Amino acid sequence: MDLVQWFAAPLQHEFMVKAILVSALVGLVCSALSCYMTLKGWALMGDAVSHAVMPGVVIAYILNIPLAVGAFVFGVGSVIAIGFIKSKTRVKEDTVIGLVFTGFFALGLVLVSKVKSSIDLTHILFGNVLGISDSDIMQTIIISVITLVTLAILRKDLILFCFDSTHARSIGINIVFLYYVLLSLLSLTAVAGLQTVGIILVVAMLVTPGATAYLLSDRFDHMILIAMASGVFSSVMGTYISYHIDGSTGGCIVVLQTLLFVIAMIFAPKHGLLVRSRKQLNESV
């Protein structure tokens, strides 16, 4: 099969065209947010929130309201619960995060198993972008627009919040507001990512592109562009590959993202392993 055919053949199916476009959009949005997640050191928080939205998604499904609303309530709620337990007990933060998100996730599992409906657990866990419905596409587009517009408007404040919240506070910037903005965007994009790669892998979409870009640049603007490029590339190529090998779409997307990270880790011009070891050699000579 030649290359043109490789790219063109899947596009004859409407579901593939939709899947590729939705994955690309989700890749773009999650990657943009991933820069803030990696710089703020929120990878664990991303993992927690993306799992904790599960019961919200199921309840929203039962009540027939947008999944994003349920996810939002439970995503933000989980972080409030984490903060509350941390401040009221002597238990350390990482322990609290671990126990809260697994608790929420388990509740979600129970709900899915007891609700007689057409919700397919594997679709929530592993994504189902090939079978995405039009209403879900609409929801993804709305989430994406909200996220990208918010990030564009608050870009500099959020960078400052990640970099130096003390200074932000001292000049009267409301860092509690920024904290909840970032948290809300995290909950929303977790829903968007959920439909593409599933709840288990969505944290990869929210961390890996940012980490890759972090190794490749020393400017935030470059970083976010590189992250978005790598995110869209992984999403599109991952969807294609999954079609051709008839494998898990979410799996293919995340494996590609991870490969890009490994390549960056080794070959990055300034922060890569090769350059670093060469530098060390030069210094020791």
Added chain:
Amino acid sequence: MNAISIDVKNVTVAYHGKVALHSASLQLKAGTICGLVGMNGAGKSTLFKAIMGFVKPVTGQILINGLPIHQIQKKCLVAYVPQSEEVDWNFPVSVHDVVMMGRYGYMNLLRIPRSPDKQAVRESLERVEMWQMRDRQIGELSGGQKKRTFFARALAQQGMVLLLDEPFAGVDIKTEKMMINLLIALRQAGHTILISTHDLASITTFCDQVVLINRSILAYGDTSEVFTEENLARTFGGSVGDFSSAKNRLTPVNQEEQSWT
């Protein structure tokens, strides 16, 4: 010119029921450089946080130029130069980006710099001789250059009150001299400067006043009057033979200053 700039009235701060600073009162006039001296955990950071409005005192009140805290923050009146340990030096920002952050309080919602902002950033960078280095990522700088970058941010902010946390830790002589000269120039321009430091020796050379702190304010006033052996002994909880031995005992690591998120 000589109005009260920092007015701390009977301030007590407690964390989780533990008192970190007890009934502190302090009045600094505009145009003063004041050294804040005390051991780790003596409440230096707590006093800074209270002045910046990050902790709410259990009792008492703080006024800066006669204004309460929330107005001070909106007007960018208090500029803070953090300890080097508090900064993420791998963060993808340039020297110029960092100094521009000092101007955010003057900008619109999108933080688009206008010409006064650009000019203030340039002037500040030139004053600390960092304009040539403006495009460097901050991790590529030496210890002194890093400090000067954050000092330039405080200059660009044009706050009337400057708080510096251990400004001379890990910096070269050139940077230390430059910063002291700039501080003296700022004093002449009517700014009020509060410096937390372990470096007892340098305090006497340029600080007009000294505050000795150990959970509460033990003494404050003109450097020559307050800086007595007896007072220092009370501050450091033992007898202090001379300044340099005190200094030696105090230089190691700061564990008191937790990261402020």
